[in-house]
Amino acid sequence: xxxxxxxxxxxxxxxxxxxxxxxxxxxxxxxxxxxxxxxxxxxxxxxxxxxxxxxxxxxxxxxxxxxxxxxxxxxxxxxxxxxxxxxxxxxxxxxxxxxxxxxxxxxxxxxxxxxxxxxxxxxxxxxxxxxxxxxxxxxxxxxxxxxxxxxxxxxxxxxxxxxxxxxxxxxxxxxxxxxxxxxxxxxxxxxxxxxxx
Amino acid sequence: xxxxxxxxxxxxxxxxxxxxxxxxxxxxxxxxxxxxxxxxxxxxxxxxxxxxxxxxxxxxxxxxxxxxxxxxxxxxxxxxxxxxxxxxxxxxxxxxxxxxxxxxxxxxxxxxxxxxxxxxxxxxxxxxxxxxxxxxxxxxxxxxxxxxxxxxxxxxxxxxxxxxxxxxxxxxxxxxxxxxxxxxxxxxxxxxxxxxxxxxxxxxxxxxxxxxxxxxxxxxxxxxxxxxxxxxxxxxxxxxxxxxxxxxxxxxxxxxxxxxxxxxxxxxxxxxxxxxxxxxxxxxxxxxxxxxxxxxxxxxxxxxxxxxxxxxxxxxxxxxxxxxxxxxxxxxxxxxxxxxxxxxxxxxxxxxxxxxxxxxxxxxxxxxxxxxxxxxxxxxxxxxxxxxxxxxxxxxxxxxxxxxxxxxxxxxxxxxxxxxxxxxxxxxxxxxxxxxxxxxxxxxxxxxxxxxxxxxxxxxxxxxxxxxxxxxxxxx
Numbered sequence: 296x297x298x299x300x301x302x303x304x305x306x307x308x309x310x311x312x313x314x315x316x317x318x319x320x321x322x323x324x325x326x327x328x329x330x331x332x333x334x335x336x337x338x339x340x341x342x343x344x345x346x347x348x349x350x351x352x353x354x355x356x357x358x359x360x361x362x363x364x365x366x367x368x369x370x371x372x373x374x375x376x377x378x379x380x381x382x383x384x385x386x387x388x389x390x391x392x393x394x395x396x397x398x399x400x401x402x403x404x405x406x407x408x409x410x411x412x413x414x415x416x417x418x419x420x421x422x423x424x425x426x427x428x429x430x431x432x433x434x435x436x437x438x439x440x441x442x443x444x445x446x447x448x449x450x451x452x453x454x455x456x457x458x459x460x461x462x463x464x465x466x467x468x469x470x471x472x473x474x475x476x477x478x479x480x481x482x483x484x485x486x487x488x489x490x491x492x
Numbered sequence: 493x494x495x496x497x498x499x500x501x502x503x504x505x506x507x508x509x510x511x512x513x514x515x516x517x518x519x520x521x522x523x524x525x526x527x528x529x530x531x532x533x534x535x536x537x538x539x540x541x542x543x544x545x546x547x548x549x550x551x552x553x554x555x556x557x558x559x560x561x562x563x564x565x566x567x568x569x570x571x572x573x574x575x576x577x578x579x580x581x582x583x584x585x586x587x588x589x590x591x592x593x594x595x596x597x598x599x600x601x602x603x604x605x606x607x608x609x610x611x612x613x614x615x616x617x618x619x620x621x622x623x624x625x626x627x628x629x630x631x632x633x634x635x636x637x638x639x640x641x642x643x644x645x646x647x648x649x650x651x652x653x654x655x656x657x658x659x660x661x662x663x664x665x666x667x668x669x670x671x672x673x674x675x676x677x678x679x680x681x682x683x684x685x686x687x688x689x690x691x692x693x694x695x696x697x698x699x700x701x702x703x704x705x706x707x708x709x710x711x712x713x714x715x716x717x718x719x720x721x722x723x724x725x726x727x728x729x730x731x732x733x734x735x736x737x738x739x740x741x742x743x744x745x746x747x748x749x750x751x752x753x754x755x756x757x758x759x760x761x762x763x764x765x766x767x768x769x770x771x772x773x774x775x776x777x778x779x780x781x782x783x784x785x786x787x788x789x790x791x792x793x794x795x796x797x798x799x800x801x802x803x804x805x806x807x808x809x810x811x812x813x814x815x816x817x818x819x820x821x822x823x824x825x826x827x828x829x830x831x832x833x834x835x836x837x838x839x840x841x842x843x844x845x846x847x848x849x850x851x852x853x854x855x856x857x858x859x860x861x862x863x864x865x866x867x868x869x870x871x872x873x874x875x876x877x878x879x880x881x882x883x884x885x886x887x888x889x890x891x892x893x894x895x896x897x898x899x900x901x902x903x904x905x906x907x908x909x910x911x912x913x914x915x916x917x918x919x920x921x922x923x924x925x926x927x928x929x930x931x932x933x934x935x936x937x938x939x940x941x942x943x944x945x946x947x948x949x950x951x952x953x954x955x956x957x958x959x960x961x962x963x964x965x966x967x968x
Binding site: 315 | 509510512514516518520522523529530532533536541543546547549550557558576578579581582585616617619622627628629631642643644645646647648650651654655656657659661663693694697698724725727729747748749750751754755757758761793795814815817818912913914931933934935936939
């Protein structure tokens, strides 16, 4: 996973609420056995409109996406995060996210920034003409007009993003604890194992 | 005395392997369900890093998302080819990966094959008090038997395959209490549509919802699975319903469920799981069952719910400006005008199936409405897709298949089908579908498709009248 610390660039003023992962990447793009190339299917129904934001000369390849409440709701498909990453998006800024999507984003080096709606409204305005700067280390979003918004992020997620950590390697350090848990479970509740061996 | 705890807190506490200083916990996963669409990249990751599957015995793989629902065997019993090259490749990948890593695998032509969320409880693989994950957001379904079950992304699928754990932050708790008795023609699906309309699509974000109250207790396991299935449509990663005698009676004797003395020990343990009377929730919503009508969606978010007796809302009537914009976009997509009576909306397609509503009780409810009637002339396409091979066999033993076929409705093989249109079952652009599935998102049932979410009985009513219909008018 690519580490992330500072991202500066144009921010796509998308702004819609309840954007579901079917909209981010429709199901027919899920028939693949690799993670690559998902960007082609990203926001397919919206990009059918030739005047869409994502393909406009100004915003094509922009590293930041500004969205409304409950971004990434619906299906658990990680393909949504892969598709955003493949479009070049490293940061999403929204008032809230679905729980599954925000986890998937972090695991793919995409920072889900949570800011209240008034901040989103202001950033939507700035994004029309100017770049936005996101700094994960200081947990701030700033603009050339001296706007400065601070955001909260879970410390573990922050560390994973800053260091580009592979979570499985981290968990493997707990191998002994997992083994001990399994042994205790077998002793306490042996019926928990599926009855057919 | 220990602090009073909710059902969620009891299951969580019993699965903490390690707690980190920041509150993140390493949680043990008791059951992992795997299907063909969200697993290939996880197995590829394992292979690339030289890792193996830690607990294949706790993992069950079954193809469901893109299997065709037309005949899978020819007259001689040979497997028929799958026309779509990419679907075939995904199915082949699962068929190769499962045995290679020693994982139990139910293949596409096995009698037990079906939608993972139908198969898990049906096989007794899903049990109360367990943690269950699957690379599919409707894993929330298994909360209907009292399991903490939630959908995960593919990176997490790989993490669970490799370590049998997940790194998680505890969720907040939410109680949705439905008290009283529902009226005639009102099903579990109407209850959960009404709840979703009440709390909103983000109402449960960050929470696990426990459904309580007399109307929930009165539901069969099939009904409870339907309710918990759509917890995710209210933003909650998981739903829960406390296990009780109904749950135990449902699970007893199922293939993977405990047997003999183990069964008694299991039931004794499961009886300790219900939320303590003094336990509190971070959020509580109370609903009067008498307020719930047969329900239907008008827009492109599952929160867009009205009673069938209602009308298409006016976007300007919403208080939230962003909802006004979203509602206007939804209506344009759906081709609906504000003020139109829902019962005047014509329907060209009917889909009865999905992990929400494809169990035997659902098919019985639909057949009861269809019996002695015919599909309306303007209904172009109507299919019933049983949730599993075992549901299909049971329905056929009861003669339900004949009722559907005689009415001009197709009787198919099990799978996810037109719920998400990854297989050939799609609703054409611009056409409407009365669907028993869980999502009315833009393009969900095929590009340009227009979905109205309803119960099985309501879908059946629409099939015979050719428009959205109050099923109570067809009930004797």
